Amino acid sequence: MRSDCPLNYGIEIFCDKWSLLIIRDLMFFGKRYFNEFLHSEEHIATNLLADRLSMLEKEKIIRKSKDTQHKQKIVYSLTEKGIDLLPVILTIGLWSEKHADIKLNPGRDIILGEAKKGLTRGIDKMRKKLIKEHEVG
Amino acid sequence: MRSDCPLNYGIEIFCDKWSLLIIRDLMFFGKRYFNEFLHSEEHIATNLLADRLSMLEKEKIIRKSKDTQHKQKIVYSLTEKGIDLLPVILTIGLWSEKHADIKLNPGRDIILGEAKKGLTRGIDKMRKKLIKEHEVG
DNA sequence: TTAACCACTTGCAAAACACAAGCGGCAACA
DNA sequence: TGTTGCCGCTTGTGTTTTGCAAGTGGTTAA
Numbered sequence: 001m002r003s004d005c006p007l008n009y010g011i012e013i014f015c016d017k018w019s020l021l022i023i024r025d026l027m028f029f030g031k032r033y034f035n036e037f038l039h040s041e042e043h044i045a046t047n048l049l050a051d052r053l054s055m056l057e058k059e060k061i062i063r064k065s066k067d068t069q070h071k072q073k074i075v076y077s078l079t080e081k082g083i084d085l086l087p088v089i090l091t092i093g094l095w096s097e098k099h100a101d102i103k104l105n106p107g108r109d110i111i112l113g114e115a116k117k118g119l120t121r122g123i124d125k126m127r128k129k130l131i132k133e134h135e136v137g
Numbered sequence: 138m139r140s141d142c143p144l145n146y147g148i149e150i151f152c153d154k155w156s157l158l159i160i161r162d163l164m165f166f167g168k169r170y171f172n173e174f175l176h177s178e179e180h181i182a183t184n185l186l187a188d189r190l191s192m193l194e195k196e197k198i199i200r201k202s203k204d205t206q207h208k209q210k211i212v213y214s215l216t217e218k219g220i221d222l223l224p225v226i227l228t229i230g231l232w233s234e235k236h237a238d239i240k241l242n243p244g245r246d247i248i249l250g251e252a253k254k255g256l257t258r259g260i261d262k263m264r265k266k267l268i269k270e271h272e273v274g
Numbered sequence: 275t276t277a278a279c280c281a282c283t284t285g286c287a288a289a290a291c292a293c294a295a296g297c298g299g300c301a302a303c304a
Numbered sequence: 305t306g307t308t309g310c311c312g313c314t315t316g317t318g319t320t321t322t323g324c325a326a327g328t329g330g331t332t333a334a
Contacts, residue, residue, distance in 0.1 A: 002179040006233035087228040096143035
């Protein structure tokens with residue numbers, strides 16, 4: 001670590017071009033398998049995806065488990081630490097919606113709308129949903 | 138741009154290991170000069186600092202102006218787009234405080250405390266202060 | 275006049291990234 | 305029971321970004 005600043009702690013872990021996109025896919029698009037992350041529109045390379053998944057697991061942001069149906073498949077899901085990145089992801093999304101100089105996906109309003117109405121309440125509501133989906137707690 | 142996802146828009150601009158730290162220094166530590174950013178505890182290199190400052194200016198997150206007193210000095214300050222990164226920085230800080238497995242700087246509680254009491258209210262209060270300090274609006 | 279300070283720029287080595295191909299384990303099908 | 309294809313990766317290679325050190329041209333204080 002370069003410093004003991006809380007901001008820097010988070011930056012060193014997930015501030016790269018891919019980690020938060022993987023977490024987004026887990027949060028909002030129900031993706032759980034290696035191949036599903038691979039086919040997101042940003043097109044991450046297989047080696048980088050493998051790197052990020054093992055890093056995020058090491059940091060206890062995601063959890064790896066075996067699929068009970070298909071033995072060759074591995075299921076990824078969010079831990080509580082991962083779910084708690086929801087405010088970070090939403091605030092970045094809201095900032096982009098306000099300030100982007102290019103046209104963004106209007107479909108994402110469904111996700112951001114709740115947070116736009118009231119940040120704290122929107123986060124609480126979405127957090128509860130995620131805790132159920134990822135069997136946390 | 139790799140996609141039209143709002144999250145991705147923000148990520149492509151400021152999700153690297155340095156940009157948010159420079160913005161933090163502008164927001165909370167009153168830093169305004171090249172040399173001041175240079176001497177933060179994370180120790181950015183001069184070429185990277187120059188790169189990031191020109192990128193952040195190009196993205197209209199910061200503003201460059203000449204010091205009226207010292208002609209050789211250049212003053213950096215936040216635009217409204219930059220000030221609006223406050224929620225992003227605060228939520229990363231709060232996440233770190235909650236989940237870090239190492240000891241973090243307890244002095245930062247002064248900054249995070251207001252947001253911890255109530256996120257929306259804390260942001261509003263700090264935002265108003267920043268708008269005055271950076272002469273925005 | 276000279277020494278220090280200012281915001282950078284340049285050069286180079288190391289690390290990270292991006293792309294393509296391949297690999298061993300598992301599964302569906304003939 | 306052999307073949308074909310999907311599964312989560314790993315490996316190899318070239319390119320880009322980063323990190324460090326040194327230097328530069330203009331400015332300022334003594």
